[in-house]
Amino acid sequence: xxxxxxxxxxxxxxxxxxxxxxxxxxxxxxxxxxxxxxxxxxxxxxxxxxxxxxxxxxxxxxxxxxxxxxxxxxxxxxxxxxxxxx
Numbered sequence: 426x427x428x429x430x431x432x433x434x435x436x437x438x439x440x441x442x443x444x445x446x447x448x449x450x451x452x453x454x455x456x457x458x459x460x461x462x463x464x465x466x467x468x469x470x471x472x473x474x475x476x477x478x479x480x481x482x483x484x485x486x487x488x489x490x491x492x493x494x495x496x497x498x499x500x501x502x503x504x505x506x507x508x509x510x511x
Contacts, residue, residue, distance in 0.1 A: 459497040
């Protein structure tokens with residue numbers, strides 16, 4: 426396998442350094458999608474949201490509670506708290 430270029434190494438390094446902010450941004454986008462979606466699409470957004478919340482280090486019990494409540498407002502409140510920490 427060929428060696429990576431300096432540009433590729435730097436891009437990979439930047440991705441891992443900013444992984445938390447990338448996940449937080451994606452969670453914000455998914456909350457917006459939850460407000461606008463219905464049915465199967467909404468279920469898919471909840472599943473993606475749970476994955477990204479895990480990447481942010483949110484406790485599995487909290488994620489399960491948010492999904493069970495099915496209220497994007499609760500996720501938005503959690504995002505505000507996460508942004509204060511960051």
